[in-house]
Amino acid sequence: MNILAVSGSLNPQSSNSAILKHAAEICPAEMNIIMYDGLDSLPHFSPDRDFEHSPLNVQQLREQIKLADGVIICTPEYAFGMPGSLKNLLDWIVSSGEFVHKPVAAWSASPLQTGGSKAHAWLVQVLNVLTAYVVPESSLNIPFIKTRLDTNGLVSDPALSTSLQSALAALAKAINTKKDLVE
Ligand SMILES: Cc1cc2nc3c(=O)[nH]c(=O)nc-3n(C[C@H](O)[C@H](O)[C@H](O)COP(=O)(O)O)c2cc1C
Numbered sequence: 001m002n003i004l005a006v007s008g009s010l011n012p013q014s015s016n017s018a019i020l021k022h023a024a025e026i027c028p029a030e031m032n033i034i035m036y037d038g039l040d041s042l043p044h045f046s047p048d049r050d051f052e053h054s055p056l057n058v059q060q061l062r063e064q065i066k067l068a069d070g071v072i073i074c075t076p077e078y079a080f081g082m083p084g085s086l087k088n089l090l091d092w093i094v095s096s097g098e099f100v101h102k103p104v105a106a107w108s109a110s111p112l113q114t115g116g117s118k119a120h121a122w123l124v125q126v127l128n129v130l131t132a133y134v135v136p137e138s139s140l141n142i143p144f145i146k147t148r149l150d151t152n153g154l155v156s157d158p159a160l161s162t163s164l165q166s167a168l169a170a171l172a173k174a175i176n177t178k179k180d181l182v183e
Contacts, residue, residue: 001175003033004068008075008086008119010040013153015145016074016109019164022155023072027168033072036064045091058092065098069175071132074107075123077116082123090126099130103174105138105167115141133178137170 005024007017017035024033038057049055065071075082093099106123108116120141127134140163142148148157155161 001031001069001172002067003027003031003171004036004064004071005033006036006039006071006073006086006089008039008073008083008123010083010085014076015111015149015153016076016107018149018153018155019107019109019142019145019160020072020074022161023164023168026161026165028172031168031172034064034068036061039085039089042085042089042092045088047095050092050095061089061092062096062098065093065102068102069179070103070105070171071099072105072107072171073123073127074109075116075119077108077110077112077114077119080118082119082126086123087126090130093130097130099127099132101178102132103171103178104132104134105140105171106134107140107142107167109142109145111144111146113143115143115145117141133174135171135174138167138174140164140167 005020007020009016027033043055075086108120110116124134148160150156
Protein backbone atom coordinates (compact mmCIF):
# COMPACT_ATOMS: atom_id res chain seq x y z
CA MET A 1 0.00 0.00 0.00
CA ASN A 2 1.81 3.10 -1.25
CA ILE A 3 0.95 6.38 0.47
CA LEU A 4 2.16 9.78 -0.65
CA ALA A 5 2.59 12.23 2.23
CA VAL A 6 2.44 15.95 1.49
CA SER A 7 3.45 18.53 4.07
CA GLY A 8 1.99 21.98 3.50
CA SER A 9 5.01 23.58 5.17
CA LEU A 10 8.29 24.52 3.51
CA ASN A 11 9.98 25.14 6.87
CA PRO A 12 12.89 22.70 7.38
CA GLN A 13 11.90 22.55 11.09
CA SER A 14 8.25 22.06 10.24
CA SER A 15 6.00 20.47 12.84
CA ASN A 16 3.65 19.30 10.08
CA SER A 17 6.52 17.51 8.33
CA ALA A 18 7.57 16.01 11.68
CA ILE A 19 4.08 14.55 12.09
CA LEU A 20 4.24 12.93 8.67
CA LYS A 21 7.71 11.52 9.33
CA HIS A 22 6.45 10.06 12.59
CA ALA A 23 3.44 8.60 10.77
CA ALA A 24 5.83 6.88 8.37
CA GLU A 25 7.49 5.19 11.36
CA ILE A 26 4.35 4.01 13.14
CA CYS A 27 2.13 3.17 10.18
CA PRO A 28 0.64 -0.32 9.71
CA ALA A 29 3.07 -2.88 8.25
CA GLU A 30 1.13 -2.98 4.98
CA MET A 31 1.74 0.77 4.42
CA ASN A 32 4.74 2.43 2.82
CA ILE A 33 4.66 6.21 3.32
CA ILE A 34 6.76 8.28 0.91
CA MET A 35 7.33 11.98 1.61
CA TYR A 36 6.63 14.31 -1.32
CA ASP A 37 9.57 16.70 -1.50
CA GLY A 38 8.75 18.86 -4.52
CA LEU A 39 6.42 21.48 -3.06
CA ASP A 40 9.05 24.22 -3.00
CA SER A 41 9.92 23.83 -6.67
CA LEU A 42 6.43 23.69 -8.17
CA PRO A 43 5.82 26.68 -10.44
CA HIS A 44 2.77 28.84 -9.97
CA PHE A 45 -0.28 27.30 -11.55
CA SER A 46 -1.56 28.79 -14.78
CA PRO A 47 -4.21 27.18 -17.02
CA ASP A 48 -2.15 27.74 -20.18
CA ARG A 49 0.56 25.45 -18.73
CA ASP A 50 -1.92 22.88 -17.44
CA PHE A 51 -1.47 20.29 -20.21
CA GLU A 52 0.48 21.07 -23.39
CA HIS A 53 3.36 22.81 -21.65
CA SER A 54 3.09 21.35 -18.18
CA PRO A 55 6.41 21.51 -16.29
CA LEU A 56 8.28 18.25 -15.69
CA ASN A 57 7.89 18.43 -11.91
CA VAL A 58 4.14 18.90 -12.31
CA GLN A 59 4.04 15.77 -14.49
CA GLN A 60 6.04 13.94 -11.81
CA LEU A 61 3.68 15.12 -9.07
CA ARG A 62 0.67 13.91 -11.07
CA GLU A 63 2.34 10.53 -11.62
CA GLN A 64 3.16 10.19 -7.92
CA ILE A 65 -0.46 10.88 -6.93
CA LYS A 66 -1.75 8.56 -9.65
CA LEU A 67 0.43 5.67 -8.47
CA ALA A 68 -0.34 6.19 -4.76
CA ASP A 69 -3.08 4.10 -3.18
CA GLY A 70 -3.76 6.99 -0.84
CA VAL A 71 -2.50 10.43 0.11
CA ILE A 72 -1.97 12.13 3.46
CA ILE A 73 -1.84 15.92 3.54
CA CYS A 74 -0.77 17.67 6.74
CA THR A 75 -1.11 21.43 6.62
CA PRO A 76 -0.26 24.39 8.79
CA GLU A 77 -2.58 27.38 8.94
CA TYR A 78 -1.43 30.76 7.69
CA ALA A 79 -3.80 33.70 8.13
CA PHE A 80 -6.75 31.34 8.64
CA GLY A 81 -6.10 29.36 5.47
CA MET A 82 -3.83 26.68 4.04
CA PRO A 83 -0.47 27.95 2.72
CA GLY A 84 -0.53 29.25 -0.84
CA SER A 85 2.10 26.69 -1.87
CA LEU A 86 -0.20 23.82 -0.91
CA LYS A 87 -3.20 25.42 -2.65
CA ASN A 88 -0.95 25.83 -5.70
CA LEU A 89 -0.17 22.09 -5.66
CA LEU A 90 -3.86 21.27 -5.50
CA ASP A 91 -4.63 23.70 -8.35
CA TRP A 92 -2.28 21.70 -10.61
CA ILE A 93 -4.44 18.60 -10.03
CA VAL A 94 -7.88 20.13 -10.65
CA SER A 95 -8.07 19.37 -14.39
CA SER A 96 -5.73 16.40 -14.57
CA GLY A 97 -7.89 14.46 -12.13
CA GLU A 98 -5.43 12.30 -10.19
CA PHE A 99 -7.32 12.94 -6.95
CA VAL A 100 -10.64 11.58 -8.29
CA HIS A 101 -11.87 8.96 -5.76
CA LYS A 102 -8.37 8.88 -4.20
CA PRO A 103 -8.55 8.09 -0.47
CA VAL A 104 -7.06 11.05 1.38
CA ALA A 105 -6.33 11.69 5.05
CA ALA A 106 -6.59 15.44 5.72
CA TRP A 107 -4.58 16.62 8.72
CA SER A 108 -3.74 20.02 10.14
CA ALA A 109 -1.49 21.04 13.03
CA SER A 110 -0.96 24.31 14.83
CA PRO A 111 0.55 25.66 18.04
CA LEU A 112 -2.91 27.07 18.80
CA GLN A 113 -5.89 25.35 20.39
CA THR A 114 -7.74 25.34 17.05
CA GLY A 115 -5.26 22.90 15.49
CA GLY A 116 -5.49 24.89 12.27
CA SER A 117 -9.19 24.11 11.86
CA LYS A 118 -9.78 26.82 9.25
CA ALA A 119 -6.93 25.56 7.07
CA HIS A 120 -8.27 22.04 7.55
CA ALA A 121 -11.78 23.06 6.50
CA TRP A 122 -10.43 24.78 3.39
CA LEU A 123 -8.26 21.77 2.53
CA VAL A 124 -11.25 19.43 2.79
CA GLN A 125 -13.38 21.82 0.72
CA VAL A 126 -10.81 21.87 -2.09
CA LEU A 127 -10.29 18.10 -1.96
CA ASN A 128 -14.05 17.67 -2.28
CA VAL A 129 -13.99 19.87 -5.39
CA LEU A 130 -11.32 17.54 -6.75
CA THR A 131 -13.69 14.64 -5.87
CA ALA A 132 -11.10 12.99 -3.66
CA TYR A 133 -12.44 10.54 -1.09
CA VAL A 134 -11.62 12.42 2.11
CA VAL A 135 -11.82 9.61 4.67
CA PRO A 136 -13.76 11.13 7.60
CA GLU A 137 -12.33 8.79 10.25
CA SER A 138 -8.79 9.65 9.17
CA SER A 139 -9.18 13.44 9.51
CA LEU A 140 -7.21 15.17 12.27
CA ASN A 141 -6.88 18.68 13.72
CA ILE A 142 -3.81 18.61 15.93
CA PRO A 143 -3.71 21.46 18.52
CA PHE A 144 -0.80 22.64 20.67
CA ILE A 145 1.67 20.93 18.36
CA LYS A 146 4.76 22.63 19.81
CA THR A 147 4.13 20.96 23.17
CA ARG A 148 3.94 17.55 21.53
CA LEU A 149 7.41 17.63 19.98
CA ASP A 150 10.72 17.09 21.76
CA THR A 151 13.71 19.43 21.60
CA ASN A 152 14.76 17.81 18.32
CA GLY A 153 11.37 18.59 16.80
CA LEU A 154 10.28 14.94 16.80
CA VAL A 155 6.84 13.76 17.92
CA SER A 156 7.13 12.78 21.58
CA ASP A 157 3.51 12.74 22.75
CA PRO A 158 2.11 9.18 23.05
CA ALA A 159 -1.46 10.50 22.73
CA LEU A 160 -0.59 12.05 19.38
CA SER A 161 0.99 8.77 18.24
CA THR A 162 -2.22 6.98 19.16
CA SER A 163 -4.34 9.49 17.20
CA LEU A 164 -2.08 9.10 14.19
CA GLN A 165 -2.27 5.30 14.39
CA SER A 166 -6.09 5.44 14.42
CA ALA A 167 -6.14 7.82 11.46
CA LEU A 168 -3.70 5.63 9.53
CA ALA A 169 -5.75 2.52 10.28
CA ALA A 170 -8.87 4.31 8.98
CA LEU A 171 -7.04 5.30 5.80
CA ALA A 172 -5.80 1.73 5.29
CA LYS A 173 -9.31 0.40 5.80
CA ALA A 174 -10.73 2.83 3.23
CA ILE A 175 -8.07 1.82 0.71
CA ASN A 176 -8.69 -1.89 1.26
CA THR A 177 -12.46 -1.40 0.98
CA LYS A 178 -11.98 0.47 -2.29
CA LYS A 179 -9.76 -2.34 -3.61
CA ASP A 180 -12.42 -4.92 -2.69
CA LEU A 181 -15.06 -2.91 -4.58
CA VAL A 182 -12.89 -2.64 -7.69
CA GLU A 183 -11.79 -6.30 -7.75
C1 LIG B 1 2.51 34.39 8.55
C2 LIG B 1 1.98 33.40 9.56
C3 LIG B 1 0.64 33.27 9.75
C4 LIG B 1 0.15 32.36 10.67
N1 LIG B 1 -1.20 32.23 10.82
C5 LIG B 1 -1.69 31.26 11.64
C6 LIG B 1 -3.10 31.02 11.71
O1 LIG B 1 -3.91 31.67 11.08
N2 LIG B 1 -3.52 30.04 12.52
C7 LIG B 1 -2.66 29.25 13.24
O2 LIG B 1 -3.10 28.35 13.94
N3 LIG B 1 -1.31 29.47 13.20
C8 LIG B 1 -0.82 30.44 12.41
N4 LIG B 1 0.53 30.64 12.31
C9 LIG B 1 1.44 29.84 13.15
C10 LIG B 1 1.75 28.51 12.49
O3 LIG B 1 0.73 27.60 12.81
C11 LIG B 1 3.09 27.98 13.02
O4 LIG B 1 4.13 28.81 12.57
C12 LIG B 1 3.33 26.55 12.62
O5 LIG B 1 4.45 26.07 13.35
C13 LIG B 1 3.59 26.40 11.15
O6 LIG B 1 3.67 25.02 10.82
P1 LIG B 1 5.06 24.28 10.56
O7 LIG B 1 5.77 24.16 11.90
O8 LIG B 1 4.68 22.95 10.01
O9 LIG B 1 5.87 25.10 9.59
C14 LIG B 1 1.04 31.56 11.41
C15 LIG B 1 2.42 31.71 11.19
C16 LIG B 1 2.89 32.61 10.29
C17 LIG B 1 4.38 32.71 10.06
